[in-house]
Amino acid sequence: MVINFSSPIPYYVQLNDALRTEIDTGTWQPGDRLPGEHELCDRYGISRTVVRQALRELELEGYIYRRKGKGSFVAELKISENLAQRLLGFHQDMIERGLTPNSQVLSSEIESAGIKVAEYLEIEVGTPVIAIERLRLVNDEPRILVSSYLPYELCPGLEKLDLTDVSLYAILEEHFHLFIARGRRYIESVLADEREAGLMQIESCSPLMLVNSISYRADGKPIEFYHAVHRGDRSRFEIELVRIQEQGPVRKTLWSSAANLPLSNPQARTK
Secondary structure (H helix, E strand, O other), X not given: OOOOOOOOOOHHHHHHXXXXXXXXXXXXXXXXXXXXXXXXXHHHOOOHHHHHHHHHHHHHOOOEEEEOOOEEEEOOOOEEEEOOOOOOOHHHHHHHOOOOEEEEEEEEEEEEOOHHHHHHHOOOXXXXXXXXXXXXXXXXXXXXXXXXXEEHHHOOOHHHOOOOOOOHHHHHHHHHOOOOOEEEEEEEEEEOOXXXXXXXOOOOOOEXXXXXXXXXXXXXOEEEEEEEEEEOOOEEEEOOOOOOOOOHHHHHHHHHHHHOOOOOOHHHHHO
C-alpha cells in the first residue's frame, strides 16, 4: 500500500491502515519488530511526525507496544469478549470467535456461603453453595481466573461433574434445566497478587480486569455469582449501546422544559 497524497484522508490514518493490514494478514507476527521510523519515512515518503502519530495510534489500539531504545513490536492479540449485548458463557463466546478455549479445574466443592456470596445470590449466610475455581485458557495461554458460586439446592451433584473443557451454562441447562435469562456485571481494574500472577503466567502487580457477575433465571432469582480476573494485556470488552428514541410528545415536552431553564442554575441542568 502507498500513501495517496491527493486523498483527504490524513497521512497518519493511511499509514495506520497500512501497518494494521500487515499485522492482520500475518505479515508481522506477535513479537516481531516493526521497521524503524526512518525506514517507514523512506518507504512511504512521509515525515517522521506522521510516522510517530500513526505508531501512537496503533499503540493505543493495542496493535503494538514500544520499547524505549529498541523500537515498536507487534503485540499479542487481545481477545474481545461480549460484555453486555449478549449473555454468553466464556466457552461458547470463544468458540464463536474461532478460538480454542480450555479450562483447568482448580477446585470444585461444597462450602458455606460467606457474606459477599450470600448477598449476590440472595441467600442466607452459611447456606451450602457449590464453589468452582477454574483457570480459563485461550489457545493454551492462561487468560482468566474465575471462581463461580451456585446454590447447592439448585444443582446438587454439579461439583462432581467434569468441567474441564465444557460450558458451565450448557451443563446447567442440560443436566439441571436451569436457564439463564439475564445478568449484571461490575467491572474494575485491580493488580495481580502473587497467586494470580503465578497461575496466569504474568508478573505480580500486573494489571487485571476484575468482573463480578450475577446471572438470573427468568423469575429473577440468581443462579450464579462469579468473580473473575482477566489479564489486562490480553483482554478487552465489547459493549454495544443502543439509543432508545423518545416518543414525540415526550421529546417536545423535554425540549420545551430545557429551553426554559435558566443557564445560571447548574442544578436545574442536571435534574
